[in-house]
Amino acid sequence: AQRVTQPEKLLSVFKGAPVELKCNYSYSGSPELFWYVQYSRQRLQLLLRHISRESIKGFTADLNKGETSFHLKKPFAQEEDSAMYYCALRSDRGSTLGRLYFGRGTQLTVWP
Amino acid sequence: ETGVTQSPTHLIKTRGQQVTLRCSSQSGHNTVSWYQQALGQGPQFIFQYYREEENGRGNFPPRFSGLQFPNYSSELNVNALELDDSALYLCASSGVNEQYFGPGTRLTVT
Numbered sequence: 297a298q299r300v301t302q303p304e305k306l307l308s309v310f311k312g313a314p315v316e317l318k319c320n321y322s323y324s325g326s327p328e329l330f331w332y333v334q335y336s337r338q339r340l341q342l343l344l345r346h347i348s349r350e351s352i353k354g355f356t357a358d359l360n361k362g363e364t365s366f367h368l369k370k371p372f373a374q375e376e377d378s379a380m381y382y383c384a385l386r387s388d389r390g391s392t393l394g395r396l397y398f399g400r401g402t403q404l405t406v407w408p
Numbered sequence: 409e410t411g412v413t414q415s416p417t418h419l420i421k422t423r424g425q426q427v428t429l430r431c432s433s434q435s436g437h438n439t440v441s442w443y444q445q446a447l448g449q450g451p452q453f454i455f456q457y458y459r460e461e462e463n464g465r466g467n468f469p470p471r472f473s474g475l476q477f478p479n480y481s482s483e484l485n486v487n488a489l490e491l492d493d494s495a496l497y498l499c500a501s502s503g504v505n506e507q508y509f510g511p512g513t514r515l516t517v518t
Contacts, residue, residue, distance in 0.1 A: 339510065341509065395456060401450050
């Protein structure tokens with residue numbers, strides 16, 4: 297069965313410190329993984345997807361199939377990074393018809 | 409900002425009542441998905457509609473039903489409301505590469 301686990305409900309760091317939000321998954325097929333972000337009073341929006349291998353707002357995430365992880369990292373956190381972050385897995389890789397399985401989310405707070 | 413809209417923003421219902429939530433997809437998107445987000449949890453998939461047909465369903469009872477219209481707007485209907493149905497309901501329309509989420513409808517069942 298598909299499952300996404302985000303072990304940290306809350307994470308706090310100081311501005312300029314590195315940050316890593318953990319995500320582990322279980323999926324029998326070939327996974328497609330995403331990070332979504334929700335800033336205060338805004339809607340859920342896509343931050344990045346593993347297929348694109350891109351860096352968005354300084355964040356990167358590498359898919360580690362051996363450890364079934366997709367941790368989100370940023371070397372120098374900024375106050376504007378404070379938000380709720382959700383890791384998500386999509387079934388039916390490559391198709392927008394697939395459903396998303398979300399983790400419970402990690403609330404990141406970056407202190408000045 | 410995406411073009412997915414939802415109505416109403418907030419809703420209070422009594423246990424046993426029925427509710428209809430609405431979603432307008434982003435222009436050109438023919439797929440819409442509905443999610444339930446309980447407090448402190450991530451969104452949980454309810455079902456998906458593609459070209460007016462249900463295309464996948466999560467672990468929700470039959471009293472959760474939906475419709476998609478020719479203009480690709482969508483409705484989520486919940487019958488016989490229970491207290492545990494209190495949640496944020498999100499719809500998402502699918503583009504080429506991602507799902508775009510609406511702002512959600514906050515349903516409170518008392």
